[in-house]
């Protein structure tokens with residue numbers, strides 16, 4: 001584990017925020033569903049460990065969801081609850097929901113009894129509801145981390161009982177009690193944005209040329225159909241422009257794309273289902289095309305590359321558009337609407353690659369919006385509420 005500024009200087013010296021009486025804190029972190037919830041949770045866990053490596057951390061997620069794979073891969077233990085969200089497309093799919101909810105609260109109560117946490121954290125996603133509800137029943141203090149400019153129904157409800165609510169956007173008083181809100185930014189995994197000096201290593205990993213410009217396409221943790229369709233439509237143009245691409249398709253779309261194009265479609269087109277080393281993908285890129293998920297945006301501000309954002313129109317209250325506009329209003333990103341992407345995205349990307357002064361302006365402006373220490377700030381807030 002890397003040492004950082006909040007770690008005690010001497011390994012034997014107790015950090016001022018270490019658990020009461022010298023005991024190391026025991027924390028449950030709950031939630032998940034998509035990378036947008038899971039990776040901030042891992043970032044908070046890493047920050048807690050940096051303060052006190054003996055901190056005991058247990059994750060609670062939803063069975064069958066991405067966290068059950070990504071959390072152990074990050075080195076943490078996770079227990080899954082048998083819970084899923086309300087399905088809006090069919091009433092019948094929700095018949096078992098009340099039974100599963102009650103079962104999950106019961107299991108969460110047992111987890112709390114066994115693990116004996118000093119505090120809990122909810123990052124949003126199915127599992128945080130039952131776990132934080134159980135925590136409130138057992139009078140365990142908890143903190144909520146809300147990534148978006150729009151709070152989901154569970155977080156709004158749980159916000160009333162939270163000690164602190166850490167947010168990344170202004171005007172969150174419309175969802176949460178004002179006295180509990182702290183604007184910290186979104187926690188990001190330090191290793192996903194640590195790109196300094198890694199350009200050559202990144203080109204080697206992807207077997208990319210040092211003589212060509214590179215575009216990274218990322219559709220967020222699940223991939224994005226619109227981005228995939230737009231790239232598919234513009235492949236010939238990209239190749240003709242001598243551009244190479246790292247194309248993250250997402251798990252759902254990968255197979256179809258590979259079936260259509262073949263495994264070795266073109267040496268300049270690197271197609272991947274999911275990128276496990278975001279640092280190297282960011283490091284390789286000259287220009288990035290991305291969805292506007294809150295976590296990705298927080299990372300893009302730190303890696304400060306020129307970015308084109310194509311917000312998903314299929315998320316609650318159109319929050320990705322709000323995320324994207326927060327940057328576009330500061331001249332910190334180029335905006336392409338989802339409905340225009342297939343016709344315009346590749347042209348805009350090639351134009352941006354050829355416009356050095358626009359690239360410079362975007363990089364400078366996006367870097368001003370970075371809040372790189374949210375993980376540490378949130379970890380400290382959490383330890384304060386234990387005290």
Ligand SMILES: CC(=O)N[C@H]1[C@@H](OP(=O)(O)OP(=O)(O)OC[C@H]2O[C@@H](n3ccc(=O)[nH]c3=O)[C@H](O)[C@@H]2O)O[C@H](CO)[C@@H](O)[C@@H]1O
Pocket residue numbers: 034035036037039147148192218219220221222248273274275276278292293294295296297299312315319320
């Ligand atoms: C469709 C949907 O519901 N999207 C939501 C979801 O986005 P999503 O799950 O896509 O999350 P974000 O865009 O916030 O973050 C994606 C995270 O996944 C990582 N990553 C991504 C791709 C990859 O190949 N490898 C990888 O490691 C990124 O580095 C980042 O840390 O949660 C966000 C935060 O609540 C919301 O703002 C989004 O609107």
